[in-house]
Amino acid sequence: MTGPTRVVVVGADAAGMSSAHQALRTARRTGRELEVTVLDKGTHTSYSACGIPYWMAGDVGSGDDLVARTAGQHREAGIDLRMGVEVVSTDLEARTVTTDTGEVVEFDELVVATGAPAVVPDWALRPDGTTYDGVGTVKTLDDGAAWADRLAAAGDGAHVVIVGAGYIGVEVAEAALRQGFGVTVLTRGRGMSMLEDEMSDLVNVALCDAGAEVVLGVEVTGLVLDGDRVTGVRWDGGTREADLVVVAIGVRPATAFLEGTGIELTEGGALRPDPHGRVAEHVWSAGDCCEVRRRLDDQWVFRPLGTYANKHGRALGDSLAGGTLSFDGMVDTAITRFSVGEVHLEMARTGLSRKDAEAAGHDPVALVTEGRTASGYMPEAEPIALWVMADRTTRRLLGVQVVGGHGAGKRIDAAAAVLWAGGTVDDLAWMDLAYAPPFATAWEVLQVAARRVAERL
Amino acid sequence: MTGPTRVVVVGADAAGMSSAHQALRTARRTGRELEVTVLDKGTHTSYSACGIPYWMAGDVGSGDDLVARTAGQHREAGIDLRMGVEVVSTDLEARTVTTDTGEVVEFDELVVATGAPAVVPDWALRPDGTTYDGVGTVKTLDDGAAWADRLAAAGDGAHVVIVGAGYIGVEVAEAALRQGFGVTVLTRGRGMSMLEDEMSDLVNVALCDAGAEVVLGVEVTGLVLDGDRVTGVRWDGGTREADLVVVAIGVRPATAFLEGTGIELTEGGALRPDPHGRVAEHVWSAGDCCEVRRRLDDQWVFRPLGTYANKHGRALGDSLAGGTLSFDGMVDTAITRFSVGEVHLEMARTGLSRKDAEAAGHDPVALVTEGRTASGYMPEAEPIALWVMADRTTRRLLGVQVVGGHGAGKRIDAAAAVLWAGGTVDDLAWMDLAYAPPFATAWEVLQVAARRVAERL
Numbered sequence: 001m002t003g004p005t006r007v008v009v010v011g012a013d014a015a016g017m018s019s020a021h022q023a024l025r026t027a028r029r030t031g032r033e034l035e036v037t038v039l040d041k042g043t044h045t046s047y048s049a050c051g052i053p054y055w056m057a058g059d060v061g062s063g064d065d066l067v068a069r070t071a072g073q074h075r076e077a078g079i080d081l082r083m084g085v086e087v088v089s090t091d092l093e094a095r096t097v098t099t100d101t102g103e104v105v106e107f108d109e110l111v112v113a114t115g116a117p118a119v120v121p122d123w124a125l126r127p128d129g130t131t132y133d134g135v136g137t138v139k140t141l142d143d144g145a146a147w148a149d150r151l152a153a154a155g156d157g158a159h160v161v162i163v164g165a166g167y168i169g170v171e172v173a174e175a176a177l178r179q180g181f182g183v184t185v186l187t188r189g190r191g192m193s194m195l196e197d198e199m200s201d202l203v204n205v206a207l208c209d210a211g212a213e214v215v216l217g218v219e220v221t222g223l224v225l226d227g228d229r230v231t232g233v234r235w236d237g238g239t240r241e242a243d244l245v246v247v248a249i250g251v252r253p254a255t256a257f258l259e260g261t262g263i264e265l266t267e268g269g270a271l272r273p274d275p276h277g278r279v280a281e282h283v284w285s286a287g288d289c290c291e292v293r294r295r296l297d298d299q300w301v302f303r304p305l306g307t308y309a310n311k312h313g314r315a316l317g318d319s320l321a322g323g324t325l326s327f328d329g330m331v332d333t334a335i336t337r338f339s340v341g342e343v344h345l346e347m348a349r350t351g352l353s354r355k356d357a358e359a360a361g362h363d364p365v366a367l368v369t370e371g372r373t374a375s376g377y378m379p380e381a382e383p384i385a386l387w388v389m390a391d392r393t394t395r396r397l398l399g400v401q402v403v404g405g406h407g408a409g410k411r412i413d414a415a416a417a418v419l420w421a422g423g424t425v426d427d428l429a430w431m432d433l434a435y436a437p438p439f440a441t442a443w444e445v446l447q448v449a450a451r452r453v454a455e456r457l
Numbered sequence: 458m459t460g461p462t463r464v465v466v467v468g469a470d471a472a473g474m475s476s477a478h479q480a481l482r483t484a485r486r487t488g489r490e491l492e493v494t495v496l497d498k499g500t501h502t503s504y505s506a507c508g509i510p511y512w513m514a515g516d517v518g519s520g521d522d523l524v525a526r527t528a529g530q531h532r533e534a535g536i537d538l539r540m541g542v543e544v545v546s547t548d549l550e551a552r553t554v555t556t557d558t559g560e561v562v563e564f565d566e567l568v569v570a571t572g573a574p575a576v577v578p579d580w581a582l583r584p585d586g587t588t589y590d591g592v593g594t595v596k597t598l599d600d601g602a603a604w605a606d607r608l609a610a611a612g613d614g615a616h617v618v619i620v621g622a623g624y625i626g627v628e629v630a631e632a633a634l635r636q637g638f639g640v641t642v643l644t645r646g647r648g649m650s651m652l653e654d655e656m657s658d659l660v661n662v663a664l665c666d667a668g669a670e671v672v673l674g675v676e677v678t679g680l681v682l683d684g685d686r687v688t689g690v691r692w693d694g695g696t697r698e699a700d701l702v703v704v705a706i707g708v709r710p711a712t713a714f715l716e717g718t719g720i721e722l723t724e725g726g727a728l729r730p731d732p733h734g735r736v737a738e739h740v741w742s743a744g745d746c747c748e749v750r751r752r753l754d755d756q757w758v759f760r761p762l763g764t765y766a767n768k769h770g771r772a773l774g775d776s777l778a779g780g781t782l783s784f785d786g787m788v789d790t791a792i793t794r795f796s797v798g799e800v801h802l803e804m805a806r807t808g809l810s811r812k813d814a815e816a817a818g819h820d821p822v823a824l825v826t827e828g829r830t831a832s833g834y835m836p837e838a839e840p841i842a843l844w845v846m847a848d849r850t851t852r853r854l855l856g857v858q859v860v861g862g863h864g865a866g867k868r869i870d871a872a873a874a875v876l877w878a879g880g881t882v883d884d885l886a887w888m889d890l891a892y893a894p895p896f897a898t899a900w901e902v903l904q905v906a907a908r909r910v911a912e913r914l
Contacts, residue, residue: 014899050893051835060835068899307890307892307901310900331888333891337893414873417878418878421878427874433873435792436507438796440867442763442764
């Protein structure tokens, strides 16, 4: 092959731009010559979708603050970045992608980093494919801008109905409550399904304590409309008045442009790249359009999180340019909070759920332990509840979940580290975690919780 | 042997009472019959010495709040607890200890849990062995009560000189500043010697920012006195006026009563029990009168911390009663903070210092990385600096230190978990730590710091 390797990256957010920059960095070391083109159908690069609820809450002044690196900064680093260009199909034999304007772009290596747009149910859409007035998702910076406008325009006493009680649902509930709106959270499950029921119940209580209405176990089937404007949501047997409706029921990989290429997609449309990001010959992928491998049970799961996109993207870019970095899976760690006035709850998880553990053939023993985030005599002490699960036979730590006040959430990291290392519940109970009165009880609560489980194995 | 095993525990704080209670718990399981007597020369059981600075700061209302379990509660659990009884000598052959009143107490098993009283230099002492007026240490609840009285009686503008810039020195500086006093910290070193210089310098800056005077590199040689009352401290070439003087230069194991028994003590007077707490036949020990084994370099070090006392005490009690629990050393984790008004600094360490690492034959590579505790666009984001050290050849993580704002300190736990497992700097860089905008940057700063070191190996 003569001339530089033509790398075409589709998608200019976390995974795509991590790949692109790392590829260029590694290429300088390995002496490879790369020509990196990035195509993105949107208008913003490298932005924090996770930050949008905090923009809605008023913590963040503008969408620009959520942009980690602008298009200009990417171009200065030598990347041919082309925004507003949607790739609609792929020909692996010809090694070309075709854009929405019919342009054909050749590649030597293709990086699929198209992410996962929000799922919008039919009931939220007008015949022209746009959402009804007052209805929207929370994914892109354009979504964020629309919400900033809608919330600013909403009158006193406006009521926001949030459909979905996952991370985004709870974060948007915080935002709307802090902005003084009435809030209803509607979910078909019990809420926060990434937590065990004992733990997610605590989140529901906090939502109620902060003045939200929580409706569990209902599936929204439609909107109540006044012309094109929403005035309520409807489910089988009930309705709830609403001025604004946030749809936060999940995301789906944007992989339609790979149809017909023979590249295998999951039922949900996701890719399953190897630790270096390889999907097929000359095709690579990372980020929200992929599933990730959970090390604990060797299962592929769909976890569209920025941390995985960044890490896998980096390994991909390095490998593509001749390096050896790899993304060796994850242990299913996540965190968020719900913080409104006096109500402050941090919630985090790592590892398997009880259901996951049973499916993997474990004999799980799990217990909830209550304690304090700091020594009881300190003003910093706040309640914390921990769910710890271990295998009865091997004593391996299987999962930990935390719900509690200030300082509770990031405690999950120590448990995630034990899981990463394949450690036991005894490791967690006996290891050397930091103690001083403002930070922990003399027996760190994470270790008390582990000890209690260890004693029951 | 007929009748119950007579266990005599000397010392009724963390290690002693953990041992006693665990021994009784385990004995119920193993069917052993134990008769547990605890002798303590003091007036308070199971109190948090670590909490005394916060009592001085006004966070804690009274000494009683620092007592985890009262004498009455211990007795209710079936322990024959005798306070105000000092053990002055031991006869291992006769299996007896003798008290200060000449009473001889027989034992089958002896548990040494006498802790480590504060070191008081001669210059602080009157001929009768008490400290001069306005001068004291910070170790016992009686010390705490004396300080509460002294601080309450001190007039506006009183000046507190703290001799020693370790954990207690810095915590007392916080307390005195928060109470509105002038503060000088004097130390013979560079301050906070448990941190590398790059990190301890940040603490010195914070002390100054909060209005303290910091005098490094001076060894206090005496007091300036007005009769029995202190009016200043003196060092070679200088003096500093003072209304109150806090002596916080360390502690020393209380093991004099073992003299002549043949039990080996370190130069500093400490014991080195095995993971089950065994010191010699029928003699056990745990807590501040012991050194602890650092797993990373298999060195014994003197770290009089409550967490080790609790853990080792528990293993001891269990083993004494026929169980198998063991305290398998530590990785040298510690944390504290300095928080005065707008100045809030959390500092923590785990693992080896550069000096330790070199002494152990490592080829250490260390870097300081600066970042934020939360996503840059969040109001929660505060500066954080991390020092990460790894071995050039094996890539093993060797040590991590953290200094930063709210949420910085407990980040050390994830690093401590990696050290506990014997992991590499790559494990720290790639493992699955929790991210959401209020809690971390998308690349968690601990992982950025690890990555930077990994790239330089």
